[in-house]
Amino acid sequence: MSSVIVCSGPHDGHVSPMLGVARQLIDRGHRVRFLTGPGYEKAVKAIGAEFLPLGPGAEEPPKSTDATGLQAIRHGMRALVIDPARGQYLPLAAAIEAEPADAVLAEISFMAAAILVRQPLGTRPPVIACGILPLTLSSRDCAPFGLGLMPGSGPLSRFRNRALNWFVANVALKDTQRQVDERMRALAGVEPDGSFFLDWMRSAELFAQFTVEEFEYPRSDAPDNLRFFGPMSRHAASASVTPKPDWWGELDGSRPVVYVTQGTVSNADFTALVGPTLEGLADEDVTVVVSTGRRPLSALPPLPANARAAEFLPDAELLPKVSVYITNGGYGGLHYAMENGVPIVVAGDTEDKPEGAARVAWAGVGINLRTGRPKPDAIRDAVRKVLSDGRYRAGSQRIGAAIAASPGVDGLIDEMEAMLRKA
Incomplete structure (x- = not known):
């Protein structure tokens, strides 16, 4: 020892x-x-x-x-x-x-x-x-x-x-x-x-x-x-059991799930990414899932009919249900997505996040919006492209296979x- x-x-x-x-x-x-x-x-x-x-x-x-x-x-x-x-x-x-x-x-x-x-x-x-x-x-x-x-x-x-x-x-x-x-x-x-x-x-x-x-x-x-x-996230994920919200059963595969989060650090201002995502996808045939990164739900803007939110979510159980992951580029979250073969839309320009965002585009696992404050229509267009073009999911699955090995x-x-x- x-x-x-x-x-x-x-x-x-x-x-x-x-x-x-x-x-x-x-x-x-x-x-x-x-x-x-x-x-x-x-x-x-x-x-x-x-x-x-x-x-x-x-x-x-x-x-x-x-x-x-x-x-x-x-x-x-x-x-x-x-x-x-x-x-x-x-x-x-x-x-x-x-x-x-x-x-x-x-x-x-x-x-x-x-x-x-x-x-x-x-x-x-x-x-x-x-x-x-x-x-x-x-x-x-x-x-x-x-x-x-x-x-x-x-x-x-x-x-x-x-x-x-x-x-x-x-x-x-x-x-x-x-x-x-x-x-x-x-x-x-x-x-x-x-x-x-x-x-x-x-x-x-x-x-x-x-x-x-x-x-x-x-x-x-x-x-x-x-x-x-x-990544070590697969081991860290088992550290605690996160309770599931009462709407969890709605994630039944009947329509694509788009998961958006600003993480647990850069989450003081939801107008940066979460708000534009909710606005841009409000009329899309998807379920938008929001994690506030432990901030109170009251800090969120009003949720459209197709959105659900929680202060914290069990990523290890959620991501297998997700069709697109929208993030500001936190390193751990990117790897969670790729472990599950989920394509990514990334919008981050502070701290180390531009580096993670650039690697998303370089590796072919998603779309880099090249800003930390994307417009709603840019998010909508990126989600549509990722959902319709299988190359992004294939790219994420390729990295996921390398992670598994x-x-x-x-x-x-x-x-x-x-x-x-x-x-």
């Missing part, structure tokens, strides 16, 4: 897949200490892990923002990485000092892990970086993370990628890089090594990306430590155990 520390920022989309990993670790006989925000203490203890609280400045998730593009990346790095760094690193260092860990597993936005890997192996435990977002790694084959640009092909695309990567690292995010370096120096005395902050996973002993290769841009310069294990949490733990045996 190994002693493992699992780390996650206090956000549903980050904690959920890491809980799936932690639960499986415990089932395999490993001891798990789980470091995250106090709002998840009950969920952590429910799976049999020991709860470790994050410190001041890191306990609560940041508020969502309407920023897009590079401004969104700057905001995200400040809110998710730089500001919480002290409240992440000090509890993690204290936990390791109090009782050494055999390994640390941390989702990629957890800056304390990036600080840890800058220190020599032997003075710290092995680190496994867990990719719960679209792959952020810089590459000559891809545009920089956050711009939502597909990679392209040929010499001109490679030139574009090189130019954009240089500009982002040396101009647009230069100040962000400086702030990251300052945090590392202040908290652990580690000096800058010239690496870009979005590439810290290259220095981890293992980089476990929670998707399949078929849903990620090819990188000829990918690091040797990168492995694809498939992926090793999942067991494969990740197998690799971790093999790594520890060699240590």
Whole structure:
């Protein structure tokens, strides 16, 4: 049995897949200490892990923002990485000092892990970086993370990628890089090594990306430590039983079901996606199902006759009934849809969502509306196209088959155990 520390920022989309990993670790006989925000203490203890609280400045998730593009990346790095760094690193260092860990597993936005890997192996435990977002790694084959640009092909695309990567690292995010370096120096005395902050996973002993290769841009310069294990959502889904609403029986296959949600983070303003979807599909022969992401139903606009809503829904049971999934592009939700072969209409332009949206179009699993505030008629036209053109469902089913064949949490733990045996 190994002693493992699992780390996650206090956000549903980050904690959920890491809980799936932690639960499986415990089932395999490993001891798990789980470091995250106090709002998840009950969920952590429910799976049999020991709860470790994050410190001041890191306990609560940041508020969502309407920023897009590079401004969104700057905001995200400040809110998710730089500001919480002290409240992440000090509890993690204290936990390791109090009782050494055999390994640390941390989702990629957890800056304390990036600080840890800058220190020599032997003075710290092995680190496994867990990719719960679209792959952020810089590459000559891809545009920089956050711009939502597909990679392209040929010499001109490679030139574009090189130019954009240089500009982002040396101009647009230069100040962000400086702030990251300052945090590392202040908290652990580690000096800058010239690496870009979005590439810290290259220095981890293992980089476990929670998707399949078929849903990620090819990188000829990918690091040797990168492995694809498939999404962890299938394991996280079983963490709790979500009660079904009283209208559940209406989803009987008599007409297509269109499922729309803005997730559990970017759901403060339903006029962005849910409202236009309800308006655009009000006269269509479909059943529109809305999840508010735990917000009260009273926050929704009036529901048309063909719409049903709930604060939270059991995706694992709902998605097999769904014909089209409309989303702002949360990584976990995209994988839930593809696991079930459901085509996607995606409308997201904040945080990491442009990257997920671009991959939806690149992989042929759906339509990217290229905005976070689509018009009702654009949503209606996209839904009609997805329902009538079987290529999108076939594309999603293709990714779903790859997900079904992926090793999942067991494969990740197998690799971790093999790594520890060699240590």
